[in-house]
Amino acid sequence: MSAVGVVATLTVAEGKNAEFEATFADLAQAVRDNEPGNEFYAVHQSKENPQVYKVLERYSDQAALEAHGQSDHFKAAGPKLAPCMGGAPVIEYLDGV
Secondary structure, three states: OOOEEEEEEEEEOOOOHHHHHHHHHHHHHHHHHHOOOEEEEEEEEOOOOOOEEEEEEEEOOHHHHHHHHHOHHHHHHHHHHHHHEOOOOEEEEEEOO
16 A cells, blocks of 8 residues: 555634644644654644644555544544634645655
8 A cells, every 4th residue: 555645724713823733732742652654744834824734644554544533642632623723624635656
């Protein structure tokens, strides 16, 4: 199987940036510490719109991506991140080449 990439575009509500960034930092560390199939997981803030963030992810295969979505730390982050969001996330899945 080939690697899987993900680009998640997240819009954060006004005044929630610091809370979002702190919560996401904890999630990213848990992903790196607990998911051997994760090869890259980082968030970046848009220079054009500070309310927009892009999460760049790479997994060794589809099974690793599925394991990420089922992980306890990912599930626990959802309720913490939800109050920070200013809209629904936009997720793009990519095939590694």
